[in-house]
Amino acid sequence: MKPSISDVQEYLSLEALTTRIQTHQRYSEHRDDLDGTVRQAVSLSGDADLLDVGCGTGAFLRNLAERGHRGRLVGLDLSPAAVHALHDVAGVSAHLGTATDLPYDAGVFDVVTARHMLYHVPDVRRALAECRRVLGSEGVFAAVVNCSGATPRVSALLAEVVTSAGIDIPVVPNSRVHSDNLPEMIESTFGAVAVHRYDNALVFDRPEPVIAFAAANLSFYGVEPDSALRPELTRAIEAKVRAWFAAEVGPWRDPKGYVVCTARRS
Ligand SMILES: C[S@@+](CC[C@H](N)C(=O)[O-])C[C@H]1O[C@@H](n2cnc3c(N)ncnc32)[C@H](O)[C@@H]1O
Known part of the structure; x- marks a missing residue:
């Protein structure tokens, strides 16, 4: 299976990804400290050589460098914009490449992370095998994916708006790889997996951030970033969200969560 066009196009610019990240940082019911959670999950030592697969905006690696991390920090991403961001x-060094064919020798990293990216990879098992291959003995792997069915209200809104415009919704990334099916895949690659679940919710007391967040997810519902339909669909999202806030007491609460799965190369 190839990545869908939307998955690839989506990250040619990091604008929508940044909106999604900022929404989670600002509107989560409980503080959402993904970086801290991952550091803790892998018991990160300052000397560890770390590869972040699908590094996106690069904020995780940048923050580690700013904290004085002494080991090698490497980011890899399919998107030139992500490589440029670092x-x-x-x-920190950053390389263009794919998770299913990592351009590194075997056994060269102490830690490999894959945060919120495996659901974009067509062959997840191959990506997991690659992550294992580049880990040294006793090296640690950590993957983060959303809980299945996360943000059901925004998902339903997007499905309604996009379907009304006659667009066929592809299988959205979070429906491909999620908290229910990733642990087994990691276990079959690494032999054992530990899973920690973090339940949370997005809570909005006004329409604007809901509209921005929903619009920032349109690519995953089959609407290309440069689609001529974007303005019309964004207006339809806005009308529905504003109507909801006018009719309801609020807030708009959307349950979400993620799992951090860790495994050791033994
Ligand atoms: C949702 S973003 C997550 C970014 C970052 N890991 C974070 O936690 O904020 C997914 C990233 O994975 C990248 N990506 C998607 N498919 C990939 C692949 N096959 N190999 C490497 N990176 C990929 C995208 O370009 C994007 O930067």
């Missing part, structure tokens, strides 16, 4: 960060 080009001037001292102590």
Whole structure:
């Protein structure tokens, strides 16, 4: 299976990803400290050589460099924009490539992370095998994916708006790989997996951030970033969200969560 066009196109610019990340940072019911959670999950030592697969905005690696991490920090991503985002960060190198064919020798990293990215990879088992291959003995792997069925209200809104416009909704990324099916895949690659679940919710007391968040997810519902239908669909999202806030007491609460799965190369 190839990545859908939307998955690839989506990250040619990091704008929508940044909106989604900021929404989770600002509107989560409980503080959403993914970086801290992952550092803790892998018991990250300052000397560890770490590869972040699908590094996106690069914020995780940048923050580690700023915290004085001494080990090698490497980001890899399919998107040139993601690689460029790290080009001037001292102590971090970034490479263009795919998770299913990592351009590194076997056994060279102490830690490999894959945060919120495996649901974009067509051959997840191959990506997991690659992550294992580049880990040294006793190296640690950590993957983060959403809980199945996360943000059902925004998902239903997007499905309604997109379907009304006659667009066929592809299988959205979170429906491909999620908390229910990833642990077994990791276990079959690494032999054992530990799973920690973090339940949370997005809570909005006004329409604007809901509209921005929903619009930032349109690609995953089959609407290309440069589609001529975007303005019309964004207006339809806005009308529905504003109507909801006018009719309901609020807030708009959307349950969500993620799992951090860790495994050791033994
Ligand atoms: C949702 S973003 C997550 C970014 C980052 N890991 C984070 O936690 O914020 C997914 C990232 O995975 C990248 N990606 C998607 N498919 C990939 C693949 N096959 N190999 C490497 N990176 C990929 C995308 O370009 C994007 O930057």
